[in-house]
């Protein structure tokens with residue numbers, strides 16, 4: 001009896017502590033809040049303002065010593081040497097009046113030293129558990145060196161592949177983005193806070209990915225309804241997951257730069273969501289409000305930013321230069337400063353920095369590139385690859401003589417992709433290295449091109465060399481620097497002479513497998529005839545080569561799905577699956593080539609499409625092939641009509657009808673047929689990975705709360721509107737038969 005009683009007490013204590021722990025969005029506790037208040041009460045105005053100042057710290061620590069001793073710096077970024085980080089912390093903790101430790105930050109975007117696929121590749125896995133595991137690996141490696149804050153995950157929904165930062169997010173879909181946001185926040189911060197917890201920073205708040213023309217930093221024009229129905233939900237999900245910090249975005253939306261936008265930073269983030277974490281600007285985004293024409297000088301934009309809800313200034317030095325004057329003049333209240341400093345101190349207490357500001361430099365070395373980390377990176381790269389074409393030559397048979405060519409075959413730096421600050425190319429396993437190690441003496445190699453932008457008049461040597469092999473592998477794509485921040489493109493075709501190189505390989509008459517490593521979905525329609533199979537691998541990271549070898553030779557069956565729409569031509573941008581129906585949906589109208597001479601003009605029967613490229617993409621969202629085939633059947637709903645507080649139980653049978661074991665990402669889409677505002681033709685509401693042996697079939701039940709169908713309608717409130725709905729269960733956003741149901 002006693003043992004049972006002890007057990008019950010232990011369980012109750014655990015429940016209470018969890019409940020007690022999660023009293024606010026960042027999970028502060030009364031004990032932490034007491035410590036925050038006590039410390040705040042001891043601080044001078046100058047020391048408070050110092051906490052609101054973040055400095056990019058490079059070079060000699062001595063250059064910052066005076067500012068640290070006088071409490072003028074609250075956070076540093078871009079220092080990752082644990083010896084130097086300990087030096088920074090020692091001055092702040094042991095030589096300043098109050099000994100407040102620094103928040104040490106870094107862009108740990110898809111791994112620290114062990115690089116995982118870029119975030120667009122992470123999304124292509126449709127595997128949040130695996131993505132969380134990868135974020136945990138990144139946190140373990142980075143925190144070991146003293147980095148306790150990452151500027152990740154990036155939640156910017158991107159529907160225009162001209163935008164270089166499409167590489168850094170989870171693609172075009174609100175639901176997928178929200179699922180990945182939660183996974184990365186939990187991975188970085190850990191399910192329980194400890195010394196390996198790295199504060200997540202959800203960014204860029206908000207709407208940055210809708211930059212007009214896909215040109216980075218450009219203006220956005222999102223209505224409040226678009227913000228609430230498409231762009232804000234992933235951030236809200238991340239706040240619910242406990243994200244500790246948030247970063248404002250560079251863009252002005254509807255004329256208001258995010259760094260000075262009270263509506264999003266206070267009314268929504270604090271007022272509606274109750275966020276009690278830290279808000280930091282993007283790099284000098286406060287200062288850029290002068291360029292935007294939203295402020296006259298640094299004093300003015302500092303006032304606007306802090307009164308809009310910004311807590312910490314990254315690299316404008318507006319707070320440290322003008323805040324004392326702004327407070328003394330009454331332009332900024334002391335209470336505003338106190339709230340900002342509370343948000344900063346709260347994160348420092350939650351991370352345990354006051355108890356343990358230093359790291360063990362020797363221990364830090366042991367965790368970098370740990371075998372388990374490399375294994376996780378390889379598994380993620382395997383799941384992130386998308387099979388877009390296969391006429392049956394894949395998987396290749398071991399023992400075949402392989403000819404390898406292409407600028408990405410042995411590109412250890414570029415394979416890591418954008419925002420791989422701490423990825424070291426010496427550790428990269430390229431496809432060439434992996435294949436040579438696996439099939440010694442069976443692999444011949446001619447680069448063909450030495451980098452993706454290179455142009456060459458001919459490739460005779462390549463064709464000749466390819467003829468001597470049984471199969472040809474051509475690795476194409478983008479150098480890492482061609483995507484990411486400020487790297488937007490107006491032409492999305494393969495750069496340089498890559499398409500010609502692929503044709504030269506095809507001219508050998510041997511089977512050709514193209515592998516594309518890129519930071520975005522390129523327009524590859526013209527290249528498809530030049531290959532028998534095509535694997536798309538968004539810059540796959542440190543272990544990409546081994547992963548691709550395993551996929552090409554069938555050790556692993558591809559399961560990746562497109563997290564963004566692949567365009568036929570850049571002129572189709574923006575094009576995404578969850579578009580509105582419009583009053584004239586495309587229904588197969590005449591294309592350019594079929595228009596008769598002197599055709600008469602008419603307004604009848606016209607629809608929304610391009611005369612030259614129609615209305616459909618090359619590959620839709622959620623698309624990806626496998627070495628096997630899957631069949632959906634028996635799709636049934638447990639009811640024909642639901643109430644708003646119901647749960648929809650969807651049952652379907654999925655069969656592996658091919659001869660390879662494989663995993664299918666089963667997707668469930670819903671359409672709200674009639675609403676107070678026009679609604680998308682489809683919206684992803686659920687997905688799950690289903691692993692099936694060859695010949696196996698399984699009945700799957702998915703549950704979707706009817707509340708997931710809620711949206712902000714004409715009256716500005718978020719609710720489920722009654723009426724008729726359609727539901728699809730399929731392997732991508734463009735296929736499957738619909739089932740009808742009602743919400744009363």
Ligand code: GLC
Nearest residue numbers: 077107151203204282283485
């Ligand atoms: C950059 C990026 C942001 C990054 C920050 C710090 O300009 O916009 O995503 O976290 O500066 O490097």
